[in-house]
Amino acid sequence: MSVTADILATYRDPSGPVGRLMASGPREDRSLAMLMAAALLIFVARAPVLARAAAADPSVPLQARLGITLFALLFMVPLLAYALAGLLHLGARLLGRGGEGWRARVALFWALLAIAPAMLAQGLLEAFAGAGGLASATGLAVFALFLWFLVRGLGAGYPRVAA
Numbered sequence: 001m002s003v004t005a006d007i008l009a010t011y012r013d014p015s016g017p018v019g020r021l022m023a024s025g026p027r028e029d030r031s032l033a034m035l036m037a038a039a040l041l042i043f044v045a046r047a048p049v050l051a052r053a054a055a056a057d058p059s060v061p062l063q064a065r066l067g068i069t070l071f072a073l074l075f076m077v078p079l080l081a082y083a084l085a086g087l088l089h090l091g092a093r094l095l096g097r098g099g100e101g102w103r104a105r106v107a108l109f110w111a112l113l114a115i116a117p118a119m120l121a122q123g124l125l126e127a128f129a130g131a132g133g134l135a136s137a138t139g140l141a142v143f144a145l146f147l148w149f150l151v152r153g154l155g156a157g158y159p160r161v162a163a
Contacts, residue, residue, distance in 0.1 A: 014114070015153065015155060022106055034112070035078055038113040039073040041113070042073055042077075043073045044120065045120045045122065048127030050066055081109065081112070088154060107150060107153030111146055112146070114149050115145060115146045122138045122142050
């Protein structure tokens with residue numbers, strides 16, 4: 001399946017596409033590509049909000065806002081994502097699940113990539129409506145959807161170990 005078809009399939013059944021990705025074995029190149037694509041799409045989703053903020057407060061120009069956001073998403077988020085995937089792997093092992101560390105990375109990175117369309121919609125809504133209750137509620141819904149994708153992906157990658 002194509003990536004866009006897999007993203008759409010994730011909204012119907014989050015564990016299906018992740019299970020297919022994990023069935024092909026550990027591929028760190030694909031995992032990193034998913035993470036970087038997710039970071040780029042998240043950057044695009046944040047751009048309208050940054051433009052609105054720059055128009056409201058011109059003391060920090062749009063280019064500076066875009067630059068620091070791009071730096072954070074392309075350089076800092078991958079470091080944090082790998083650390084979080086390591087913690088997720090340790091948590092799964094503590095809960096008695098069997099699996100390797102690359103499975104946590106695939107589940108986390110795929111959840112970030114799959115949530116990108118919802119983040120794009122949320123970014124546009126926040127840019128048009130501004131910060132407030134609607135933007136907060138939408139952000140919370142997107143975060144809940146991300147957690148759902150992550151938990152289902154981890155469930156597909158970490159089977160129960162018979163005691």
